[in-house]
Amino acid sequence: MCHYFIQAKYPMTDNPLLPLRDKITALDKHLLELLAQRRALSTDVVNTKIEANIPVRDIERERILVKTLIEQGKKYHLDEMFIQRLYQIIIEDSVLLQQRILQEKHNQHTIKTAKIAFLGPKGSYSHSAMRRYAGRHFDHVEESGCSSFKDIFEHVEKGLVDYGILPIENTSSGSINEVYDLLQKTDLHIIGELSLPIDHCILANKHTTLDQIDTVYSHPQPFQQCTNFLENYPHWKIVYCDSTSSAMEMVSKLDKPNVAAIGNKDGGELYGLQVLEHNFANQKENITRFIILARKAIDVSDQVAAKTTILMKTGQQAGALVDALLVLRNHNIVMTKLESRPIHGNPWEEMFYIDLQGNLATLKMQQALKELSSITLFVKVLGCYPSDSIF
Numbered sequence: 110m111c112h113y114f115i116q117a118k119y120p121m122t123d124n125p126l127l128p129l130r131d132k133i134t135a136l137d138k139h140l141l142e143l144l145a146q147r148r149a150l151s152t153d154v155v156n157t158k159i160e161a162n163i164p165v166r167d168i169e170r171e172r173i174l175v176k177t178l179i180e181q182g183k184k185y186h187l188d189e190m191f192i193q194r195l196y197q198i199i200i201e202d203s204v205l206l207q208q209r210i211l212q213e214k215h216n217q218h219t220i221k222t223a224k225i226a227f228l229g230p231k232g233s234y235s236h237s238a239m240r241r242y243a244g245r246h247f248d249h250v251e252e253s254g255c256s257s258f259k260d261i262f263e264h265v266e267k268g269l270v271d272y273g274i275l276p277i278e279n280t281s282s283g284s285i286n287e288v289y290d291l292l293q294k295t296d297l298h299i300i301g302e303l304s305l306p307i308d309h310c311i312l313a314n315k316h317t318t319l320d321q322i323d324t325v326y327s328h329p330q331p332f333q334q335c336t337n338f339l340e341n342y343p344h345w346k347i348v349y350c351d352s353t354s355s356a357m358e359m360v361s362k363l364d365k366p367n368v369a370a371i372g373n374k375d376g377g378e379l380y381g382l383q384v385l386e387h388n389f390a391n392q393k394e395n396i397t398r399f400i401i402l403a404r405k406a407i408d409v410s411d412q413v414a415a416k417t418t419i420l421m422k423t424g425q426q427a428g429a430l431v432d433a434l435l436v437l438r439n440h441n442i443v444m445t446k447l448e449s450r451p452i453h454g455n456p457w458e459e460m461f462y463i464d465l466q467g468n469l470a471t472l473k474m475q476q477a478l479k480e481l482s483s484i485t486l487f488v489k490v491l492g493c494y495p496s497d498s499i500f
């Protein structure tokens with residue numbers, strides 16, 4: 110990334126901005142203190158909720174709170190969208206903090222450190238997702254970069270790490286089939302999820318310009334997510350890599366003006382690359398959902414919004430899938446995703462992956478799963494975990 114330092118017209122001591130910047134610095138410090146106080150109150154709130162068995166989320170409270178703040182912001186000429194986005198981040202932090210505290214009390218233990226496998230090396234989107242998830246759940250993390258999704262599954266299954274984090278779908282390129290296929294034949298459990306906004310960048314060595322590039326390196330996923338942008342450069346040779354960070358590593362080692370990688374800005378800085386273009390995915394809201402796998406399933410407190418993911422194989426008779434989905438409807442269970450993949454060794458039969466809103470431990474979920482088992486060939490719970498879809 111290029112850093113352009115505009116030579117100050119004034120010696121540092123005479124800079125007319127200094128007094129104002131000092132005031133901004135003091136005010137930002139005060140803002141941090143207020144945010145810390147708000148966070149401490151969230152801790153008090155969740156402890157009260159635990160005592161009174163009150164759910165973490167109160168959507169109506171959030172709606173009224175933000176609406177009031179937007180109104181109050183008007184007299185200070187604060188833009189409505191600014192307030193909306195700012196409090197989305199503040200409230201999301203509050204909810205995730207409360208969920209962590211609640212889950213730790215619910216499971217009667219707190220895990221301070223963890224070893225987590227991700228698609229590496231450092232600088233990949235999976236690395237960013239892993240660090241974000243670890244920051245929310247652990248005080249210390251040991252990072253384990255893997256060269257493939259299969260490698261991540263094996264690391265967790267063999268106990269080389271505690272958790273594995275893998276991308277499972279993206280808003281631009283859809284489901285990541287390789288991960289779904291690996292889920293078909295594992296005994297691991299989904300214990301969490303995380304949605305990460307993905308801002309793809311064209312990353313190149315310093316002094317390279319866009320028109321000098323003739324070869325671009327990346328993981329297959331970014332290429333699938335940026336087809337519209339890549340149509341502008343039909344002469345670019347596409348080279349697939351194990352991960353976006355191995356692509357950035359390659360471009361940095363080649364150190365030539367005609368090569369570039371597609372990856373994230375932070376990763377590019379790790380490899381000394383500059384950003385030539387960014388935010389060019391087919392979907393402007395380009396988000397990848399990651400799942401977190403572990404050898405042991407978790408229990409989710411009934412005070413935390415939960416998701417349950419199941420694997421299901423129906424018979425070949427007409428309407429088999431419809432009958433199964435009607436069971437969910439009859440139990441008033443919301444299905445948030447339905448994906449299908451060919452069954453290993455039997456490509457003309459489909460395995461269905463279904464994400465359900467709700468906790469596995471609820472009576473209606475238990476009854477629905479029992480009914481599903483009686484009318485299908487195979488039903489397996491892949492996991493019940495706190496929902497990350499805060500907003």
Ligand SMILES: O=C(O)C(=O)C[C@]1(C(=O)O)C=C[C@@H](O)C=C1
Binds near residue numbers: 174203204207
């Ligand atoms: O007031 C509550 O119940 C809180 O948990 C606090 C808070 C917030 O951060 O403002 C967080 C989550 C709720 O959904 C509503 C509001």
